[in-house]
Amino acid sequence: MIPVVGIGAGLVAALLFSVVITGSPLSALLYSASPLPIFIAALGWNHRAGLFATATGALAVAVALTPTGGIAFALIIGLPAWWIAYLALLARADGQGPLEWYPLGKLMLWIAATAALATVGSALVMTTDYELYRSAIARMIEGILNEMVRSRMISLPADMPIKELADGLSPVVPLGIGASFVTTITLNLWLSAKAVTISGRLPRPWPFIPSTTLPRLALLLLLGAAVLASLGNYLGVAAMAFSGALLAAFMFSGLCLLHDLSRGRSWRLPMLISVYVALVVMQAVLTPLLALIGLADTLFGLRKRALPPPPAQP
Structure with missing residues (x-):
């Protein structure tokens, strides 16, 4: 079967x-x-x-x-x-209690690492020569910028050469690719788990997702990745992608904190609707803000101080 x-x-x-x-x-x-x-x-x-x-x-x-x-x-x-x-x-048992399933925070950390590896893998599939890869990315950005200027979606100063701007932006592209991989993997995992739960085939009890917070190891990994991201080779691509992936994971952690913080509150529904609408309309503004909230939660343990424990799982 x-x-x-x-x-x-x-x-x-x-x-x-x-x-x-x-x-x-x-x-x-x-x-x-x-x-x-x-x-x-x-x-x-x-x-x-x-x-x-x-x-x-x-x-x-x-x-x-x-x-x-x-x-x-x-x-x-x-x-x-x-x-x-x-x-x-993954689960483990000590023989005296229920199974202990793999924590969602560590799973998000692995999603970020997997997203960084997928980003590097996609780059290596294009070419194993880093300079050729960087040139291809710069040409792609240059084409997008030219089209956006032509359609008047953006306006640039007349003395700003688009080619130089594209060359300057190309090293940052893996940051966005890594973040997008995290979003894609996380949403597909959630959708598939929901579908499998409805069919009754999911072995793991449905977890309390709003309690998800990244371990403090993620902060050290983000710092290390940010330092290595300036390297001009595929190691720099991996570090830049991992930085973006970790920031996206912290963004999801910040979103979980808002869900957790609003439990039982009368303003929960309008607040969550506003946040999700803003994520679509003002993504460039709200995504970094949610990432900062997730970072602060991991660093200072915000929800442990302000929130009651999550509801018991079956």
Whole structure:
């Protein structure tokens, strides 16, 4: 049964991954959902089903598109989804109480690390030459800026050369890619876990997600990644991507704090609606603010001082 489920999930994931070549607006959304079938297979059946799905999807993409595309599918989609699902179902028992499941805070830390590795993997699939990679990213940014200026979405000073601006922005691109990978992995994990829970196949009891906070190790890792991000090689790309991924993880932690802080409050619903609308409308402003809240929570233990303990889990 597990191989059959894995093969089916892998083919669906490969199809979602491959539609991105059409370039339509819908294709980007479908591409973002490509880890979902692998997550469902790994969470609902077994992590081996996730491995079958990864291998099947990579083979299907390699045959239908290119061998490089199959490698990209495995590094960017399949293996990250399998590994995070595997960690999510880890548990231990001391023989005297209920199972202790893998903490969500540590899982978010692993999601950030996996996102950084996926970012580097996607770069290496493009080229193993760092200078060629940096030049390709700079050309892509230059094209986007030219199009935005042409369509009057932005205005730049007349004496500002767009090529130099693109060259200056190119080292920061992995920061955004790492953050976007964290968002994609986290949302697909949540959606797949919900779907598997509805079907009654999720082995792990549904956790109290608002209590999620990153361990203090994440602060040291963020500091180290920020120092190494200035290196002009693929190690710098990895560090920059890890910095962005950790900031995105802290953003989710800050969002969890708002959910936790508002438990039982009359203003909970309007506050949460306002926050989520602002995340869409003013993402560039609210995302760093939520990340700072998450950082402060990890550093000072805000919720331990101000909040009652989370409700008991079944």
